[in-house]
Amino acid sequence: MSLFNRHKTKSDEALMLLFQEGNQRAFDEVYHRYSKRLLHFMFRMVNNDEALAQDLLHDIFMRLVQQPNRFDTSRNFKSWIFTVAANECYKHHRKRGIVEQVDVLEMDFPILDTNPHDLDQKTFRRALRKELEQLSYDHRCTFILRFQEGLSVKEVSDIMDCSEGTVKSRSHHCLKNLSVKLAMYNPINSD
Amino acid sequence: MDLEKHIEDLVTSKSFDSLTPAKKEMVLSMMTENEYVNQHAFMMKSKKMFQEEGDMLSPDTDLLFSLRAAHTAKKNSKGAAALWASIAGFRIPAYQVGIAAALLFMLFWRWPTTDLRQDRMERQVVYETIIDTIQVIKEIPVEVMVPVERVVREIVYLDRPTMNVDLTLGFETNNGITPSADAPDMATMEQSFGNSSFSNEDLDQFRVGI
Numbered sequence: 343m344s345l346f347n348r349h350k351t352k353s354d355e356a357l358m359l360l361f362q363e364g365n366q367r368a369f370d371e372v373y374h375r376y377s378k379r380l381l382h383f384m385f386r387m388v389n390n391d392e393a394l395a396q397d398l399l400h401d402i403f404m405r406l407v408q409q410p411n412r413f414d415t416s417r418n419f420k421s422w423i424f425t426v427a428a429n430e431c432y433k434h435h436r437k438r439g440i441v442e443q444v445d446v447l448e449m450d451f452p453i454l455d456t457n458p459h460d461l462d463q464k465t466f467r468r469a470l471r472k473e474l475e476q477l478s479y480d481h482r483c484t485f486i487l488r489f490q491e492g493l494s495v496k497e498v499s500d501i502m503d504c505s506e507g508t509v510k511s512r513s514h515h516c517l518k519n520l521s522v523k524l525a526m527y528n529p530i531n532s533d
Numbered sequence: 534m535d536l537e538k539h540i541e542d543l544v545t546s547k548s549f550d551s552l553t554p555a556k557k558e559m560v561l562s563m564m565t566e567n568e569y570v571n572q573h574a575f576m577m578k579s580k581k582m583f584q585e586e587g588d589m590l591s592p593d594t595d596l597l598f599s600l601r602a603a604h605t606a607k608k609n610s611k612g613a614a615a616l617w618a619s620i621a622g623f624r625i626p627a628y629q630v631g632i633a634a635a636l637l638f639m640l641f642w643r644w645p646t647t648d649l650r651q652d653r654m655e656r657q658v659v660y661e662t663i664i665d666t667i668q669v670i671k672e673i674p675v676e677v678m679v680p681v682e683r684v685v686r687e688i689v690y691l692d693r694p695t696m697n698v699d700l701t702l703g704f705e706t707n708n709g710i711t712p713s714a715d716a717p718d719m720a721t722m723e724q725s726f727g728n729s730s731f732s733n734e735d736l737d738q739f740r741v742g743i
Contacts, residue, residue, distance in 0.1 A: 520575060
């Protein structure tokens with residue numbers, strides 16, 4: 343087994359420990375594991391601005407290279423790196439002043455008066471993007487981490503620095519309200 | 534809350550029809566069948582969308598290389614910093630530093646030997662003429678031929694056509710009659726009228742008595 347493959351079997355925390363000792367291959371492995379996921383997460387969090395997401399990704403990994411000891415190896419690396427990414431997105435939102443404070447419970451429900459026969463995945467994508475943009479930062483972050491990135495409730499609660507109950511409540515309300523809002527795209531309802 | 538979490542897991546993974554009767558009962562205690570179906574369909578579509586978009590996105594190819602370069606640079610700078618730290622950590626007694634400074638002072642310091650006032654008096658003022666250029670604006674008349682299109686009325690004067698009349702010899706008209714300088718013989722004129730095709734009788738109607 344080559345050295346590179348041996349790194350593939352290691353945990354994130356073990357890799358970070360190696361990286362803190364100066365092992366560059368360990369860093370490469372961490373990069374391959376998380377760069378794409380973080381990019382996708384931040385792309386969604388910054389309202390689908392890919393260039394901005396790329397910049398934020400660059401900043402995060404550059405900071406990791408410059409200060410690898412900032413990560414406490416006793417912690418969960420996945421939660422930590424997603425926390426850093428979420429904070430970067432939040433800082434960007436605050437700087438731009440586009441943090442939407444619309445509560446998911448107070449959102450208006452659309453009137454389903456359109457003929458949904460010819461609505462396809464593309465239209466659904468556009469509608470979901472729009473609905474996600476209208477969510478508050480916390481709800482959007484919770485929804486994306488839970489259902490796009492597939493993180494557990496515990497991991498999301500660590501990242502969002504809130505209780506697991508809050509995460510469950512947020513994800514439940516997001517799922518319920520978004521499914522109602524986008525019900526017109528369900529083939530069963532369109533018949 | 535655990536029940537909600539369990540139902541959420543079912544919604545994201547299984548359709549309503551594929552649930553066991555027990556699970557259906559559990560689901561229906563929390564929501565209607567229609568709600569479950571809607572949420573399941575929404576999650577399936579969302580997952581598909583996330584998958585497609587995730588496949589399209591990829592980090593910049595240069596990013597990893599720049600990160601590696603930064604890591605290498607950091608390692609190198611770390612070595613230089615350690616060297617400087619070892620140099621700074623080398624201790625020298627203060628009296629040795631003092632002796633070294635005194636030697637350097639004696640080596641390089643000298644009293645000024647020249648008279649500074651003399652230097653000042655020998656100074657000369659040098660006037661320098663700076664030739665600069667000036668700008669003169671001259672007005673030069675320039676004839677410009679501008680093509681102009683206009684209607685010109687041309688009046689052409691022609692000579693009036695005149696006839697050469699020989700008053701002495703008479704003249705010949707277009708009808709072939711050559712007038713004579715003498716008075717015509719009216720008797721003859723009554724009988725014949727040049728080379729006309731009309732007969733003499735036909736012309737009677739035009740004749741008047743003289």
